[in-house]
Amino acid sequence: MTLDKESCYYLGHVSKVRGFKGETILFLDVDDPAAYNGLKSVLIDMRGTLHPFFITSISIDEKGFARTKFEGIDNREAATEISGKELFLPLDRLPKLPDDQYYLHELKGMTVKDAEFGILGEVENVLDFSQNPLIQVLTEKNEILIPLNDGFVKQVDKAAKTVHVTVPEELLGMNKL
Numbered sequence: 735m736t737l738d739k740e741s742c743y744y745l746g747h748v749s750k751v752r753g754f755k756g757e758t759i760l761f762l763d764v765d766d767p768a769a770y771n772g773l774k775s776v777l778i779d780m781r782g783t784l785h786p787f788f789i790t791s792i793s794i795d796e797k798g799f800a801r802t803k804f805e806g807i808d809n810r811e812a813a814t815e816i817s818g819k820e821l822f823l824p825l826d827r828l829p830k831l832p833d834d835q836y837y838l839h840e841l842k843g844m845t846v847k848d849a850e851f852g853i854l855g856e857v858e859n860v861l862d863f864s865q866n867p868l869i870q871v872l873t874e875k876n877e878i879l880i881p882l883n884d885g886f887v888k889q890v891d892k893a894a895k896t897v898h899v900t901v902p903e904e905l906l907g908m909n910k911l
Contacts (some may be wrong), residue, residue: 757813
């Protein structure tokens, strides 16, 4: 079975090489890095293709950096080949969240319903800008970009696959197609 980025989530990247025996430092871009302390493998993006790499040892600090040794990476040169590369894991490895919390990828395809204007469309994409993530809704006439914050998104009902929002009318007509 081949995995692509669509069926995976971004975990972080290989930050740098440490020492001469192939050890690396990974940056884990997650809320709780310690939850990955028992990590046995990752997928590394090597020129657009995800390749499995097996972990023989890992030690994670409180800042999200993991001192890691990979199977088969036994010298500085081999470690340098994966330095800077992105890390992924299959979506089914994500920890289960309570009903009132969600992962951004779960929003894709959900119906967006405004309190005043009714159904606006479906979430086409989530634009994950670090300080201002947006949900993208495409209608026949325009693209609606809704900031993913409590001021606009009032509730995400995972069971009903609905994102309940309150947006000003000006925002609805901003981006004509």
